[in-house]
Amino acid sequence: MSSQTDAPSGTSAPTGWYAHPVTEWIGVAARLILGITYLVAGVLKAQQLETTRMDTRAFQILxxxxxxxWGTFMPFLEIVLGVLLIVGLLTRMTAVLGGLLMLAFIIGIASVWSRGILIECGCFGSSGKLPTTAAYKWDILRDVGLLLCAVWLVIWPRTKLSADRALWG
Amino acid sequence: MPRPDASQKLADSKPKDGPSKGLIASVVAVILVIGVVAAVFVTQANKSSSYSGGVPKGGTSDATGLRAYPDVKLKAGAPTVDLYEDFQCPVCNQLEKSNGEQILAKAKSGDIKLVWHLMTFLQDNLQNAPASAIAANGLYCAADAGKAAEYHKANFAGQPTKEGAGYSVADIKKFGKEAGITGGALDTFNKCVDDDKYKDYVAKTAENAGKDDVTSTPTVKFNGKAVSNTSQEYNQLLQQPGSFDAILKQKTGK
Incomplete structure (x- = not known):
């Protein structure tokens, strides 16, 4: 990173429209949305590892x-990524990992959707209503939104209220 | 003419130091360690592939389920019907209400070989362990008393309306009584429940169900082939009382 010798002096901070403070606040929102989602999802999955493993098998990919x-590892990875994103530490690296993970989820859901597999133990939709594959499009939509948060942070990792900012300016 | 010394200018324009390599390395290391721990944990848990514990009547020495009415002589060419269930699963109870009687009747007459595979993941999902496991153990204890089918019925009939309420040991004993186990056999049954006698069998059958590629309950297999949970037949089995015979015929020709 020390090879950028040709940068004009006095412009070490980014310029242009994306240097506007609003951008850094949007970054905070992206961090919190993605980070809290990963933390909550990770904790829920880690509390029921047997179910998480079973759901992972239900994808019939691995x-x-x-x-x-993967079903044992993934919840803890989510927790680590979630915590790092919330505090804003190593934002770009965590956003890259979080984005790749989200991409994997999207591919996984698209794959089971196209094969007509229903990932649902069928145990929580009582009252005679059975789950259908129709819910997959909302899952994918949600994950694409989260992926966009990650992409934003990879491009503009500098955000307000972050550990990165506090430590390295 | 020598070039002016630019070192000061260079230092000024140099981007500030970002995260140290050490920090990045330690985060990556933490993630890798979690991965390795997960891998070791899973492979270790999987190592015990053979089963050597106790086997209830109607069970198999490798813990792959429990046959209903193990003393009934099967008719020639009787198809095998595998049922994968968790006693806490409300949809399994729907199957039981819609077709439980018919399925049992076919098993009792020797028209099908009915094998139950009790799963326990819902106690993990609902965070109420050991509710699923003690119910499965109850079925195995009842099998020793020759009342597995009756217990199976009683347990589903006694499933709490509110999912997650689970089962207590007292509930399991009550189901045994309702299944018609009496006298000395009831004492043996109650002791079997108290001792959680078939704990290992419960764990191993649940694990084997996972290895059978079963990832949801109820799963119904005809001669080893699962009825897809998105199919018309699956919905009929759950929601249309008395639909089992026709679907059995359609799937197996029997």
């Missing part, structure tokens, strides 16, 4: 053992 390993 072989049995790998699906179990």
């Amino acid at each position: 072989p049995y053992d790998l699906a179990n390993i």
Whole structure:
């Protein structure tokens, strides 16, 4: 990173419309939306690892053992990413990882949707209403929104109220 | 003419130091460690592939389920029907209400080989362990008393209306009584429930159900082939009372 010797002096801070403070506040919102989502989802999944492993197997993408390993690992990865995003530490790196993970989720959901697989134990839609694959489009829409948060942060990782800002300006 | 010394200018325009390599490395290391721990945990848990614990009557030595009416002689070419259930699953109860009687009747007459595979993931999902496991253990205890089918019925009939309320040991004993277990057999049953005698069998059958690629309950298999939970037949089995016979015929020709 020390090779940018040709930058004109006095312009080490970014310029242009995206240097506007609003951009950095949007970054805060992106961090919090993505970070809180990852933290909550991670905690919920970590509390029910057996179910998380089973749901991961239900995607029928990874072989049995790998699906179990991924199902055990992923909730804790989500928690780590969530905490880092909320406090704003290593924002760009966490946003890259969080975005890749979101991309994996989108691909996974699109894959089960196209194969007509229903990921739902069928246990929570009582009152005779059975879950259908119709919910997948909302899942994908939600994840695309979250992916956009991650993309924003990869491009503009400088945000207000972040540990990055406090530590390195 | 020598170039002017630019070192000061360069230092000024140099971007401020970002996160140290050490910090980045430690975060990456933490993530990797979690991954390795998860991998080791899962592979270790999976290592115990053979089963050597106790087997209830109607069970198999490798813990792959429990046959209903194990003493009934099967008719020639009787298809196998596998039912994967969790006693806490309300949709399983729907299947039970719609077609439970018919399924049991076919098993009792030897027209089908009915095998229950009790799963326990809902106690994890509902955070009320060991509710699913003690119910499954109850079924196995009842099997020893020759009352598995009756217990199966009683347990679903006694499923709490509010999902997540779970089962207590007292509930399980009550189901045993309702299943018609009496006298000395009831004492044995109650002790079996208190001791959680088939704990290992419960755990292993649940694990084996996962290895059978079952990821939701109820799952119904005809001769090893699962009825897709998005299919018309699946919905009929759950919601249309008495639809089992026709679907059995359609799936197996019997």
